[in-house]
Amino acid sequence: MIPKNKKILNDPVYGFITIPDGIMYEIIHHPCFQRLRRIRQLGMTSLVYPGATHTRFLHTMGTFHLTMNAINTLKEKGIEISEKEVEAVLFAILLHDIGHGPFSHALENTIVTNIEHESLSVAFMKYFNKRYNGRLSMAIEIFNNTYEKHFLHSIISSQLDTDRLDYLKRDSFFTGVSEGVVSTDRIIKMFNVRNDELVVDIKGIYSVEKFLIARRLMYWQVYLHKTVVASEMMLRKIIARARQLTMSGETLWAPPALQYFLSRNAFEINDTLLDNFSVLDDDDVVASVKVWQHHHDLVISKLSTMYTNRQLFKIELQNKPFTPTEIATIKDKTAHYFNISLQETEYFVVSDILTNNAYRPDSGKISILFKDERVEDLENASDMFDHGALQQTVKKYFLCYPKELV
Numbered sequence: 001m002i003p004k005n006k007k008i009l010n011d012p013v014y015g016f017i018t019i020p021d022g023i024m025y026e027i028i029h030h031p032c033f034q035r036l037r038r039i040r041q042l043g044m045t046s047l048v049y050p051g052a053t054h055t056r057f058l059h060t061m062g063t064f065h066l067t068m069n070a071i072n073t074l075k076e077k078g079i080e081i082s083e084k085e086v087e088a089v090l091f092a093i094l095l096h097d098i099g100h101g102p103f104s105h106a107l108e109n110t111i112v113t114n115i116e117h118e119s120l121s122v123a124f125m126k127y128f129n130k131r132y133n134g135r136l137s138m139a140i141e142i143f144n145n146t147y148e149k150h151f152l153h154s155i156i157s158s159q160l161d162t163d164r165l166d167y168l169k170r171d172s173f174f175t176g177v178s179e180g181v182v183s184t185d186r187i188i189k190m191f192n193v194r195n196d197e198l199v200v201d202i203k204g205i206y207s208v209e210k211f212l213i214a215r216r217l218m219y220w221q222v223y224l225h226k227t228v229v230a231s232e233m234m235l236r237k238i239i240a241r242a243r244q245l246t247m248s249g250e251t252l253w254a255p256p257a258l259q260y261f262l263s264r265n266a267f268e269i270n271d272t273l274l275d276n277f278s279v280l281d282d283d284d285v286v287a288s289v290k291v292w293q294h295h296h297d298l299v300i301s302k303l304s305t306m307y308t309n310r311q312l313f314k315i316e317l318q319n320k321p322f323t324p325t326e327i328a329t330i331k332d333k334t335a336h337y338f339n340i341s342l343q344e345t346e347y348f349v350v351s352d353i354l355t356n357n358a359y360r361p362d363s364g365k366i367s368i369l370f371k372d373e374r375v376e377d378l379e380n381a382s383d384m385f386d387h388g389a390l391q392q393t394v395k396k397y398f399l400c401y402p403k404e405l406v
Contacts, residue, residue: 031278036055039056040056040104051175067089087138095143202381230315
């Protein structure tokens, strides 16, 4: 007989996902967690790939499912993981993304300007830990990689973790970009542990290589797609202008939670911030931008209208930085066209750099376990890494500006 609080979720990627009853069930149904249903996983990517409207909620449930599979695989191979540790890992992965704000990475450090989403996730974990009398203490240690068994942290945060495995497969599914398909089942079945390190059995090396290739391709085709970048730059500039106007005394319509974040430049994690952040979602930003189309300030009105109607910035990409002269010329044209000051052109002309690297041994390596019990870095174990192609950081410089100037 299924307990009354047992939840079975029908996921389009993996099929049925079972959620344990008890505290995990309660956390999933808490308003802070349900808010993730209103946060898009891929920000504005749906402006390029219309199907990419999946949410942080779906991604989180997917990572939860893969983490359970990973733990079961390791236990089947004789790796000692206590029931308390199992629970802690599942708590950690369940809350790993709860600190994401509206439009996920697209507005990272834009609404909450000086706090990373991981720090906010920890803050929410501490909130639930207090609520449940210390039940999440070990989960926080695992998330922060301060727990004695470091391989547990690697399951949820490493260069080959359940987070990345889910988002590649899920994002590929919803965008329709087949290059992102990875064999999550095979990779997880190849997980093992040696000397407190999460490793991959040698039989899984080709699946890992495919994973790295998929990740690299998905970055250029989806995450760093030039139109996605242009839309992100536009929305960031809208928020920046809204904050500048709000802090200078202008009245802008916005839901109270968004007003809180627009009325200051720097933040510290406290109860007030968490109370406001816990109700802030994509809908607040979208509704505000629609209203700002009619504001008397030309900059925010024009940008909001352009964004709402998908009249996005034109974006140019090249392998070398744009010169100050090139940027100044575009800004002069922008000032003349819109009859605004040169200072205000900062909201319409954006230049920066994009970077893409699939594998960075300096930030944690993927280790391969040979049949003779040797453990080697993927870089040495794989023939693909002879030329170092997947380690190389590829840089592209971009310049965004209104299409009217063309």
